[in-house]
Amino acid sequence: MEINVELLLGIKVRDVDGKNVGRIEELRVERDEKSCLVEAYLIGASALIERLSAWTLVRPITRFLNSRDLYSVYRVPWRDMDLSDPRHPRLRIAKRDLRHAK
Amino acid sequence: MDLVRDVLDKQLIDREGGPMGRADGLVMHYGEKSQPRITHIEMGGATLSARLHPVFERVWRRFARMWGPGRVEPVRIPWSRVKTIGRDIKLDVAAAESGALAWELWIARHIIERIPGSGRHERHRGD
Amino acid sequence: MRLKRFLQITLGIVTSVGGFLEIGSITTAVQAGAVFGYQLLWAILLGTICLIFLVEMSGRLSAVSKHTIVDATRDRFGFPFFAIILVGMVLVSFLVLVAEIGGIALSLQILTGIGFPWWAIPVSVGVWLLIWKGTFSLIENGVCILGLVTISFVVAAIKLHPDWSSVATGFLTTVPHANKTRYGFIAVSILGASISPYLMYFYSSGAIEEKWDESYLPINRVIATIGMSFGGVLSMCVLVVAALALRPRGLDGGKFEQGALMMTTALPKWGFYLFAASMLIACLGAALEISLAIAYFFAQGFGWNWSENHEPAKDARFCFVYTIIILLAAVPLLLAFDPIRITIVSMALTSAALPLAIIPFLFLMNDPQYLGKHRNGWIANTVVAVIILMSFVLAVISIPLEIAGG
Numbered sequence: 001m002e003i004n005v006e007l008l009l010g011i012k013v014r015d016v017d018g019k020n021v022g023r024i025e026e027l028r029v030e031r032d033e034k035s036c037l038v039e040a041y042l043i044g045a046s047a048l049i050e051r052l053s054a055w056t057l058v059r060p061i062t063r064f065l066n067s068r069d070l071y072s073v074y075r076v077p078w079r080d081m082d083l084s085d086p087r088h089p090r091l092r093i094a095k096r097d098l099r100h101a102k
Numbered sequence: 103m104d105l106v107r108d109v110l111d112k113q114l115i116d117r118e119g120g121p122m123g124r125a126d127g128l129v130m131h132y133g134e135k136s137q138p139r140i141t142h143i144e145m146g147g148a149t150l151s152a153r154l155h156p157v158f159e160r161v162w163r164r165f166a167r168m169w170g171p172g173r174v175e176p177v178r179i180p181w182s183r184v185k186t187i188g189r190d191i192k193l194d195v196a197a198a199e200s201g202a203l204a205w206e207l208w209i210a211r212h213i214i215e216r217i218p219g220s221g222r223h224e225r226h227r228g229d
Numbered sequence: 230m231r232l233k234r235f236l237q238i239t240l241g242i243v244t245s246v247g248g249f250l251e252i253g254s255i256t257t258a259v260q261a262g263a264v265f266g267y268q269l270l271w272a273i274l275l276g277t278i279c280l281i282f283l284v285e286m287s288g289r290l291s292a293v294s295k296h297t298i299v300d301a302t303r304d305r306f307g308f309p310f311f312a313i314i315l316v317g318m319v320l321v322s323f324l325v326l327v328a329e330i331g332g333i334a335l336s337l338q339i340l341t342g343i344g345f346p347w348w349a350i351p352v353s354v355g356v357w358l359l360i361w362k363g364t365f366s367l368i369e370n371g372v373c374i375l376g377l378v379t380i381s382f383v384v385a386a387i388k389l390h391p392d393w394s395s396v397a398t399g400f401l402t403t404v405p406h407a408n409k410t411r412y413g414f415i416a417v418s419i420l421g422a423s424i425s426p427y428l429m430y431f432y433s434s435g436a437i438e439e440k441w442d443e444s445y446l447p448i449n450r451v452i453a454t455i456g457m458s459f460g461g462v463l464s465m466c467v468l469v470v471a472a473l474a475l476r477p478r479g480l481d482g483g484k485f486e487q488g489a490l491m492m493t494t495a496l497p498k499w500g501f502y503l504f505a506a507s508m509l510i511a512c513l514g515a516a517l518e519i520s521l522a523i524a525y526f527f528a529q530g531f532g533w534n535w536s537e538n539h540e541p542a543k544d545a546r547f548c549f550v551y552t553i554i555i556l557l558a559a560v561p562l563l564l565a566f567d568p569i570r571i572t573i574v575s576m577a578l579t580s581a582a583l584p585l586a587i588i589p590f591l592f593l594m595n596d597p598q599y600l601g602k603h604r605n606g607w608i609a610n611t612v613v614a615v616i617i618l619m620s621f622v623l624a625v626i627s628i629p630l631e632i633a634g635g
Contacts, residue, residue: 004144005128006110006153006308027105029140036140036181038130042104078137111303111311113532124532126308153308189296189304189598206533210545219362220548221540 003086011087013043013076015095024089025073028101041081042073042101075101103187105140113190114143114179114202122197126150129178143184143191145202146176171208177201234448239373240435241284241456246376247514248428249280249460252332253325253576255488255511256569257418258464262471263482265412267391267399270465272416274400276423277461279619282612283587285453286594286605287429291436292445294599298433299529301593311530314585319523321582322427324575326519326558330356331568332512335485336505349562356516357555361548365438365537368521372514379463379511381503385495386466389473396469414630417623418573421580423464424616427522429586434525438537446603470495485569516555524551580627583620591617 005027013021026042076098082090091098103109109125116122127144147166151158166174177200185192197203214220261269291297296304303311333356334348359368405412441449474491475482482488488508492500521537527550528535534544541548561571591613594605605613 001132002141003130003132004149004152005105005130005140006126006149009106009307026107029103029105031103031187034182036184038132038138038140083132083138084134106307111307113300113304121532121534124303150308154312189294206545209549210542214541214545214548217361217541217552220542 001083001086003083008086008089011089013041013081013089013091015091015093015098017094019095021091021095021098022074028075038078040078040101041076043076043098044073073101074098108187109143109191112187114145115190115192116195116197116200116202117193118196120197122193122195122200122202123177125191127153127176140181142178142180143193144176144178146173148174149176171204173201173204177204234445235451237439237445237448238452238455239369240432240439241452242373242376242459243369243514244284244428244432244435244518245456245460246372246379246511247516247518248425248431249277249423249457250376250379250463250511251422251515252328252508252512252568252572253422253425253579254419254460254464255467255508256482256485256572257415257422257576258467259471259475259482259488259491261415261419261482262468262473263475263480263487264408264415265405266472266476267396267469268403268405269412269416269419270396270399270468271402272419273423273461273464273468276420277457277464279420279424279612279616280428280457280461281454282609283424283429283590283616284432284457285450286590286609286613287433288436288441288449288453289446289603290593290599291433292441292449293443293601293603295437295442296599297437297525297529298430298590298593299526301596301599302589303530305593305596305599306589310589314589315526315530317582317585318426318430318526321575321578322519322523323554323558324571324578325425325427326516326523326554327561327566328568328572328575329512329516329519330555330558331562331566331571333509333516334562335568336509336512339486339489340502340505344565345568346563346565349559353555353559356513356520357552359517360520360537360551360555361541363537365435368517368537369435372510372517375510376514378503379507381492381496381499381507382463382466382470385492385500385503386469386473388495389470391469391473410630413626417580417627417630418576420619420623421576421583421627423461424583424620425579426583426586427519429590430525431518431522434521434529443603483569516558520551520555523554524548577627577630580620580623582624584617584624587613587617587620 008024010023012023015021022043024041025044027038028040028042030037030039076091080092082092105128110128112125114122114125123145125143126146127149128140129142129144130138131141132138147162148159151162163174179193179195179200183194185194258273287298290301294301302314330352331345333352334345337348338345470491471482474494475487480487489501489504492504496503524547525535528547533546535547536544562568593599597604
């Protein structure tokens with residue numbers, strides 16, 4: 001299946017139990033000579049920031065906060081993300097099993 | 103490397119060092135079991151307008167069917183053509199061949215070059 | 230080599246003449262002087278200081294990162310955010326462009342007696358032709374040299390023998406006993422007229438056109454300071470002349486012709502022509518700057534080829550944008566909308582839209598990827614934070630004030 005990455009940004013992600021996790025903020029990739037493989041998805045962790053990020057004007061600013069480690073993001077390995085319905089991404093694991101990104 | 107921070111929206115530079123637009127979108131191929139791959143950089147009005155709202159994309163497509171070079175679908179550059187990623191993204195393509203300059207050439211030919219003093223002869227001298 | 234760099238001061242002066250000294254700032258300075266004497270000089274000083282900081286930062290960002298503000302905004306904030314800023318900035322700048330072309334037309338009107346709507350098309354074509362055929366250096370140096378005619382405002386101010394100690398008190402912020410709304414309105418207008426975002430975009434693009442690099446940072450500081458001070462001092466002189474020539478007559482400076490009158494009072498033989506010429510050049514500089522700034526905004530934001538130094542056929546989309554903008558700007562004037570009214574509205578809207586330009590700018594000036602060790606220090610950040618605060622206040626009160634006090 002094919003999807004445009006930029007359309008995934010800001011979309012709400014739920015975990016395997018249906019609980020709200022956050023919004024997709026970033027994709028971490030591994031690049032080599034020929035290809036570019038997606039390693040992990042970064043999901044915004046703070047509920048407040050998450051709510052603010054719904055606003056187009058705010059989301060890019062929260063991107064800045066992220067890079068300053070002012071709020072944390074969950075790091076979801078590609079195996080744990082189910083994109084069969086790209087508009088409603090689901091995790092294959094529970095929220096409590098998520099790791100924070102460095 | 104992070105896609106949004108390091109690749110998306112960055113300026114694209116062609117083989118000769120000239121600008122050829124920006125990385126308006128990124129195409130990802132994925133499957134049930136396979137690791138998702140970024141296969142193309144996408145550029146164009148359709149890609150950009152879709153990022154704002156589907157309504158904008160519909161309007162753009164209708165507009166692009168009536169006016170301009172007649173190209174409605176976005177331009178896709180295979181990821182294998184990416185040379186370096188820094189502040190800008192350097193690609194191993196010639197801008198003129200990639201389709202990235204379709205609008206630029208169309209506006210040049212149909213509007214700008216019809217106005218005296220546009221340097222039209224300068225441009226063709228290099229062809 | 231040093232001299233050549235110092236001559237880059239022309240970029241600063243041109244930015245100042247086009248950005249600082251234009252129809253908005255001149256008309257507000259005239260009104261300020263005519264109604265409140267020297268009391269609003271502090272507002273011009275405040276505007277000048279803010280601009281010095283903002284312009285220096287714009288130059289620094291471009292010289293170090295080799296990217297313009299617009300480049301960096303799209304890079305860092307993504308397209309949807311950028312699109313919002315684009316729409317806001319272009320709409321507001323377009324309105325100011327209409328006012329500037331109107332200013333040129335009004336100058337020609339008082340010189341020839343032919344009504345300004347008749348001048349709308351010739352002026353637009355003239356502005357367009359200068360950009361179409363000219364290079365960045367030509368425009369920069371041309372406007373700078375011609376812009377020196379505005380020094381006549383300084384001469385006029387001195388000739389009227391103001392009481393300099395009274396003038397000095399004008400730099401202290403005082404609130405008058407009567408006419409508070411009007412005072413507030415003019416103060417807001419002065420700040421809105423001074424701190425125009427298109428100035429920053431133009432200067433930033435100019436730095437790239439002139440191929441600045443890190444070694445230009447010291448001269449950038451000099452240029453920003455001297456350039457903006459030039460415009461600031463000139464605006465202050467306009468205010469002083471109005472205070473001495475119009476206030477005693479009970480005129481409020483609301484009509485364009487009163488500007489000519491006040492200059493004739495100071496310089497009986499040449500005042501009229503000097504006023505018309507000064508307005509014409511200042512508005513021309515502004516019109517060129519705004520047209521280019523809007524075209525740069527589109528071209529840099531979408532990644533097109535852009536440079537004023539290219540032949541038009543080489544950066545067709547960039548040229549197409551400024552051509553359309555300039556043609557459209559003539560329309561309201563053809564329809565005989567009063568340029569002064571448009572000026573007043575455009576200044577209120579510029580104030581309202583300021584936060585949109587300055588807030589992302591603050592983030593960019595602290596970004597290590599773009600500026601490395603030349604990021605803002607705490608002083609610069611504090612100044613920008615204050616400007617943002619001020620811009621919010623301006624944004625909120627400018628429209629109601631305009632309705633109440635204008």
